[in-house]
Amino acid sequence: MGQLRIMTLFGTRAEVIKMAPIIKLMKQDPDTFEPVIVVASKQYQQLHQAMSFLGIESDFDLNVKSSAEIGMIEQLSQLLHNVQTVISAAQPDMLMVLGDTITTLSASLAAFYNQIPVAHVEAGLRTYDKLNPFPDEMQRHLTDTLSDVFFAPTEQARENLINESIAPERIFVTGNTIVDTVTQYYDPNYQSKLLDTIPENHEFALLTMGRVENTGLPMERVFRTMRDVIETNPNLELICPVATDSAAFGIATEILSNRDRIHVLPLMDLGDFLNTAARSKFILTDSAGTVEEASVFHKPVLLLRKNTERQEAIQAGTAKVVGTDPTSIQQAVFSLLNDKKYYNQMTSGGQIFGDGHAADKIVDIIKREF
Template sequence: MMTKLKVMIPLSTRAGVIKFAPVIQLMQQAPQDFEPVIVVASQQYQQLHTVLADFALTADFELAVNPAELRGRPDELSRLVHHLQTVVNAAQPALILTLGDSLATLAASLVGFYNRLPVAHVEAGLRTFDKAEPFPDEMHRQLTDTLADLYLAPTAAAKENLLFEHRAEAQIVVTGNPIVDVVKQCYQADYTSPLLTQLPPQRRLLLLTIGRVENTGLPLEGILRTMRDVVETNPDVELLCPMALDSRGFPLAQRLLANRARIHLVPLLALRDFINTAARSYLIVTDSAGTVEEASVFHRPVLLLRQNTERPEALFAQTTRVVGTDPTSLQQAVFELLHDKRAYRAMQNEDEALFGDGHAAERILAALQQHYG
């Protein structure tokens, strides 16, 4: 007989909530086997609540971190460890399920280690092998995998990284990435929106998303000016740029993009709207690794505004091209894909299973039961 597993799940980013949602929902559908304990620990407190509500989920424990009170990442890490320890004391979980590379993921892994609780890591094995890029994410995930006991790798390449680091193969399960589960659930063949409705059939939509801390200031200005120039010199192109209104980059984006013909600077889109709009875009320009995964499901070319990526599968499949933030490189890449049909078609890889087949959540739960049930 299987033991009912009480699983502590720390959430600290919008992307983390989205990826964990199908996992938590499946747990809730099997109350005889799983009891998820949802812990919100984030500076993005209100934003996380909004995303949780989109999936009809609520937190069991909450920590609202006021950024104004923090004295850097070490201070935030210590507060997270303290808070998560109080949750462990109160909830008495059987294991901790972490995801990705956030500071809360590292904190939860440390708490699990100190309490001799097993730690399972979703997205285990993602690597750039450069601890300075992306910073501090790369070191967070390396340290998390050092502390973890079960590695839920999204791809075969991630598994190879773990084996290279001498992780036990018996503790590695290739599950796919649950973001693919979410994309397949949210995609609507008959979807429409005011923007898409008013878009003339001959117009091509470019989707621009920028959210990483390093892409602020001068790098952000270069990106925005370049994309603005692309629109101004290509009359069949429209640009959609969703951005958080309270982000550091929004005032600059407003100054450079607002009230421009065929440019739409809008607040962050709801998840379903974003996925369905991205599926209907011609090209995606982003600094988000998660968007790279999402775009692979509907075969949209991606230009990645970073120096490297922990998702090499997209590079090998040629669905993503790393262009960095240099304006000249970005402009050349966009112009090529707008005007060279052969180059564009070469980036439309038809392999839907690049990052998973939509059943990652099922495999994650099966792995937890097999190892700890």
């Protein structure tokens, strides 16, 4: 059997983090695999920060501007055109895509028109509300419609796919590869200048926020709420990493900077972020990926969204949807800080999203099936 040329496309930091363990294993088996790495643009700061940290280099650059610059429809159009050019040049045997990004959707569409099989990592996640989160929910649903092989992270995701008439023999429950990455980069002896500034008798919360639908008033409400929480809890500090090229950075700087016990800083590299999260008291985020990361460390998550496709975390009690309403956030934070039984319940979830060997399972399945 010859090499299997598998094209993987990245448009976001999360895609890099979750696909890295698979790429690493494929590169360790050059007789079987020839991975081809394609990025949406070398100008995406968060994307290439993660690639540099994980030691991944791209083979092709689609050179497409962000949706903030040109709008989602124009971005999708350019992605489709440029993915087609790369497919013609690279002649892949399979496209492997992840999750719910516009890059994932464009690659799946291009693969369909070229009759190239698509393997969807993190398949089957659903909120069943096509506008929440927008446009992620529809993009992952359409990607599953176009896919041929489904790597579902959980049994619930598998059931979702079966309910949509996907053949069970094409679905493989693997766990989520983000657990592989988190496990690999967690350092029990981690230290940093930032953590050294926090007194031993203080705890800290970690706040990350960057979704498009939260930019503006929702984000301002959350930042002001957490500013008030810190002011009224003298032994609590707040760490808030924000992308410097995002609208969120200006909002965070205006509301949170120059405040006692509040640390607004540029995005951390992956290792710093994971190890800081592991030492937090709790996490507030609008990122679904951070919900998965936090589950590995058994850290409570307050989810700053209307709903979530990671229902397993809600059912296990390790995450709670609070949205961006100040009262909901304040009540949840108060409970975590003052109710030990409630806090312990939110830290007692098991291995919700896998055992850290999802990439091994995915690579073995591809070898076996193809």
